[in-house]
Amino acid sequence: MGTHMHQLATERNWAGNLAYQAAEVTYPTSVAELQELVANSPKVRALGSRHSFNDIADTPGTLVSLENLATDFHLDLEKMQVTVGAATRYGTLAAQLQQQELALHNLASLPHISIAGAVATGTHGSGDKNGNLATAVAALELVTADGSLIRLQRGDAEFAAAVVGLGALGIVTALTLDIQPTFNVAQHVFEQLPWTQVLQHFDAITAAGYSVSLFTDWSGETVAQAWVKRRPSADSEPWDHTKFYLGTPAVAAMHPLPGVDGSNCTEQLGVSGPWADRLAHFRMEFTPSKGEELQSEYLLPREHATEAIMALRGLSSVVTPLLFVSEIRTIAADQLWLSPSYERDSVALHFTWHRDQPAVEAVLPLIEEALAPFLARPHWGKLFHAGAAELAPLYPRFGDFIELADRMDAGGKFRNSFLERTVFNG
Template structure:
């Protein structure tokens, strides 16, 4: 259905009151264009629906010829964009249940991690990991295989035990890891291409306390022989560099309190920080999670940024590439050779580790990876010109990009690196036979 036809139809419906659910969930068009969190992308439609119930969601999907799901708008590319209609999951934002026997929590798919972690902790449980930002939705994070760090920690999607979504036929689909095998494994990291998630069940573990310390100025030469040891030094470890001094400016080590009995003054030659730091050293650390070995709950240490604060204005660009962990140092050095081209346009690069998983469209399917995450200045032309150089430098290691960040890999190259792509396309045909959830991003990257 074309946009003009859609608007005409909805105006007729208000007169006839034939579909009150559809009308009530459509937002009024705003004067200002709708953009993503960073402001680098203006969405291609003003038709935004915010259903409050599963029934409203079903009715909306049935009436739309083309539609995409919209979470917290933290993606930097067009994965959530649509030229016709978008559906926000913002109203699916409640904790539905905590099952203490099965050790699971079931939440509305649109809830942000920062909105339920405290309640989960008070019930005696914790998630296995969190991303650097707690402001993202569960559905969006899992659909794009968003992650934290930790050589033994899988992406946030690996916590999913069950998922409910409404597919392109308007059907409510419930899948669990326990009973649905390969179909479940394909539905978790779904890129929004199978339907709109309504609730997600996550595995949890007993709650725990954590401490965080930061070391400054780790020489890159230490990485050659000690990379695995360095990345295994805590429950979650992140390296930050701007590629200007042949060193890692900051090493963030997050550990369970029971595992951090003493705090060493040095770490492979890096010095223990004497105050809280921002990943970009020149910036104020007020919005960052507490460091200096101060004990706190898991949800106040695993993210880099505090849940009660917005970390920045969002005026940035982000790219991220994943390569096998065994190639980490070689990949690190391949990027370092580009330092003079990269650093003028860069805010910071973060390097993390993510454990292997079995999810079909996950970049970590079958292999533990190292992630090179670039937070760029919002210089779109310069960054777009740089990305092919980085992708070429990492090409010997067959890099995969983060699904929600900007990249320029040719579709044929990307598709060749996704071994389960045919199985995922079969799921798309099953759950979305008319291609309602296909957009430019899906068409280009999976079918182009």
């Protein structure tokens, strides 16, 4: 057995709202060492870059970080795929790919997150035609409960269950992702779009770029900001960036959060440049978003977008006081069983909250009640109230996932209280 580092886990997640209950964090340096560790642990979970806001990554047993795992970076230009270690951060991979004039299809709002951790929760960016980040996964290697290393690829029976796997089926060591030739993006920010325009032209607005985000606190008569990321070479229809649904173009770099410096954000003002420096909102070298915050997000079929938005505007008096900002994005449907955009072209309604967890937890049931008629599915890595009984009917393959988890992990070593609450105890 090689030398791996142990660390006592009075460790916290990125937001600081969760102290992991695990007794230790372990850093294996080889796959063989990881296999032995998993085989011999009664309870074990993988830890990514700790950006989730709930206890999804936690375990009463051993937490495993793959940060020290020796992994290969392998490009296959014939298949247009790249294979990377699970702990690789999107920002690191994006820079490596851009150097070779290659690209991923999309990024989340921040580049700091690990690929395996992001994929495991169905993390997404925006864009009507862009599936979540997990849709780029062509294959993955994982260490299963008995310590064996298996490889699953698109088309394999368990593949569509394992990709957005919530860490319930095993510890992913490497992922193979689809890539494409590099492309340029020009990012335009517009301010103060009247809600009447946004609600009337919602489909046209989200189709106006490769990736579009709207930022609001739900109060008032305008949407504070629209971020439109266009591919100048592909989005060829005429584009007048001097106005956008009665919103006015920003004259300086903006931050989605009111009062925060726009220099922490990726290049704007319509300056075209590589996807790797534009598709995320936040720059790798700065703290993303606010830092001292909590987040929640709900994905629902996009045909309900305007009704759901109106429902949330109706809750503004209780929601707005707790908010830094909300973001509205769109995501294309996929086939990954527990993906919040499974078989539904989706709109995502996101909340960046003040770090007042009791107050946020009090308001989440109200939001979930308001969004229930639209069959909203919560983001697995953010704060939500629903349990397995509410979530099971929202996912056609929920029962199949449980059956598979029972088969692959009969002793429940990858189960934790999050999974008991939200998946297994329906």
